[in-house]
Amino acid sequence: MKFRYKNLKFYIRVSKLKSIVVGLVRFGVIGLGDFGERHVQALKSISGVEVVAVCSRTRSRAEEVARMYGVKKWYTDREKLVRDSEVDAVTIATADDDHVEPTILAAEAGKPALLEKPMATTLEDADKIISAVKRSGIIFMVGHILRFDKRYRLVYYMAREGRLGRIGSMYARRIGRQRAASIFLNRVSAPVQTGVHDIDIIRWIAGREVVQVSGFAARRMNYKYPDIFWTVMRFDDGSLGVVENGFMLSDSYPHFIDSQLEVISEKATVQILTPGEYFSVYSVEGVDKPDVTYWPKMDTHAEGALRDELEYFARCVAEGRTPEVIPIEDARRALEIAIMAMRSAESGVPVTI
Structure with a gap:
């Protein structure tokens, strides 16, 4: 089936997410399982973004990821990462049932946060997250990646x-x-x-x-x-x-x-x-x-929809605006x-x- 575009506006709306971030945004990544590592890979491929800290409760894993990707700081304490003055924003890729604590810590520290989906595993926990976000006024987004595919x-x-x-x-x-x-x-x-x-x-x-x-x-x-x-x-x-x-x-x-x-x-x-x-x-x-769609790895960097999602969030942080896509x-x-x-x-x- 072929679709003919009457003009370029339709295509531009689909593609406009991809643009260079204006200004430097320094990220910390909390949670270093497979997906947290993909966050590091994707963030490092975005112009105007720097990964300055990573956090895992397992010391050896935090050290390993920091060494592999040239990240200068690593933590096993989430609160220390979000309180780091060099961290402008965080992404949270902890286990699905471990989203409340790191999100509330980020909110209390006033740090913009992108939280991996699902936002929680219970509605009670989801509401705790929403309350903390609204109370703090931080820039916040849940990472529903298909909206960036x-x-x-x-x-x-x-x-x-x-x-x-x-x-x-x-x-x-x-x-x-x-x-x-x-x-x-x-x-x-x-x-x-x-x-x-x-x-x-x-x-x-x-x-x-x-x-x-x-x-x-x-x-x-x-x-x-x-x-x-x-x-x-x-x-x-x-x-x-x-x-x-x-x-x-x-x-x-x-x-x-x-x-x-x-x-x-x-x-x-x-x-x-x-x-x-x-x-x-x-x-x-x-x-x-x-x-080749979600997070294709190119050398040590990840591209695809995950990169587009994180770039969009970084741009929202750089511009001080609330994410609207999700x-x-x-x-x-x-x-x-x-x-x-x-x-x-x-x-x-x-x-x-």
């Missing part, structure tokens, strides 16, 4: 410009490899851990509010939370959204995730596939489909819908929101 942004603007017409249904899928289940599913449910990505993006594209949620779970592995989950949402205009997520891909699958989005509407059918078939590597070690209320709403889906699966009845 140009493919999803294109669909969003197509919907806003009426190119899709009325949407009938949307289906999103996000399935990770089985080996990731042991990392996540004993701590947090699949809808909260990965489902919030697609719950948020479907709601964003629809431009409508969810009024009813149903959840369905299947369990094939022995973890605290089910490894396959379906969330069915009914919007206030009668349209439907379905999210399938979990951790059941074979570990031999050639990409770390299998995800897609399909939009069925009056004027168009839209599909996004990850991984696509446009980049495959066939080697003596097997087949690989490298990530309002804090939207991050909470995505979490609420995920939690309601879990309650529905447990009770066997739909939940009205």
